[in-house]
Amino acid sequence: MLRNTLFTGLVLTASLTAAHAQEVTLRLAHFAAESHPGHAASVQFAENVAARTGGEVKIELYPANQLGSPPEQLEQTILGAIDMNLPTHGGLDKYDRAFGTAMTPFAFSSYQHAHTVLDGEFTDWVSPKLEEQGLVMLSHWEYGFRNITNSVRPINTPEDVEGLKLRTPPELQIVAAMEGLGASTTQIAFPELPNALNQGVVQGQENPIGVIYHYNLNDFQEHLALTRHVYNAMIHVVNKDKWEQLSPNQQRILREESAKAGAMMRAAVQAQEA
Template sequence: MLKNLLMSGAVTALMTGAAFAQDVTLRLAHFAAETHPGHLAAEAFASAVAERTDGAIAVELFPANQLGNPPEQLEQTILGAIEMNLPTQGGLDKYEKAFGTVMTPFAFNSYAHAHQVLDGPFSDWAGPKLEEQGLVMLSNWEYGFRNITNTIGPINSPDDVKGLKLRTPPELQIVAALEGLGAATTQIAFSELPNALNQGVVDGQENPIGVIYHYKLNDFQDHLALTRHVYNSMVHVINKDVFDGLTEDQQTILREESKKAGDMMRAAVIAQEEDEIGKLEAAGMQVTRPDLAAFSSLMGPARDRVADYSGKENMDTFLSFLK
């Protein structure tokens, strides 16, 4: 890792006192598939930055976990071995617990509600905290509300979730939400998920619609329930030392183009979601739209677990933003 860090062009420039006035290459690594709106937004960001800086800043893209799994990518970004990353709040909360509050089950009632909170009071509050961890938060992108798929049967009520063996990522918030509904959870790397579903190691999994669609998880799953139990988004971050080495004009360009790319991704994810659901149905998935009030009413213990993890003071602050 230290060797990679020292070989980083950006970090080497900083060590020698060079300013990033020209000929800078910034690597942006992320986990989205190349067909996913997240990567398309990253391509738009890279193109716009190159154009506005007259080629002085080149953004090199590494999608689909090419430079390691999400935790590894984020760690490398903090160390400076990778300049930019697109983690979710579930990755960032390993370094700053305030970000853990975002994934509180059923915290947001719509995309507009989530965007209003995250772009406004949450960023003003949590962004400076992240800089203490060596990262600058450029803007919020998108990922989406998460939904359950399985092979056992349709989900119309919380009772239908009881006893299901579901794969989750390691984020406590997601685990707490599904266990609060009576599911048994197990953590399996996403790269191993299709094989686990195909072999029946688990009954199902949960993810945003775009992930289910673009990774063709319907090839292994018969039922999709729009439970929208947790919301999270990609967060565009850059190593703080690297960012501080840029000129003020270059910093402004990165912030502005990051925001534009994030807005583009948001619009694409929201616009495509119903279309992708329709295509999943046409491909044979049975889709249910359960009453979410019944699910949310069972989340008291899960929310307590999230508060314990994130810190009660952080949770109280976050909840004040939702009003």
């Protein structure tokens, strides 16, 4: 009887060990260009997770909207077709309005101000709301303060925006800010933006400096105004069901490496802007 009990125990231990050692592959999709700090942060995250888990957890990267537009990627992550995503506050605002508060025009005076607020009580406030939508929030990364470019004239005063036809994402805070200045706004999917600027469908757009640079939007726009009217961050989220399949140690490593990747991206974005 004792021999049978010991044998059963050994079998169970071996089974648990094998299950724990089984490799898990997570697909991480995002919208940043491969030259953008957002992708560099994703690469660091993937490499460090693989190293620290001994290869148990592997991260496959799909940058630059390879798996669909940003809204499509986020929806697929909620449904579980994609495991991880890096939406902005504006993307998550469609699922819970609390995220839209971070995009209130001129809410933050500096990067330090934004980071202090978002990493603290804001995260405590929105994380449970996000889990109700089927997502687990790992950390805030970065995207940057948004600025206006156009092909018509320099913008030195608020009045200079009046009459411009600007592309914006379909986010209330940004649309309201631009229309409040007298611009007319058009919502165009980001992958179509360079062509729309080139063909004159719109006269300008607004995005963080890193996006303008890495997607060569300055090829079509002569004027850049550092308006810093709305702050944006990429937010590292993972499908809740997939998250719950990971061991507590794997979850801890993913959280720690996500925070490290976010810190690296913040430093890189600010350095490039300078």
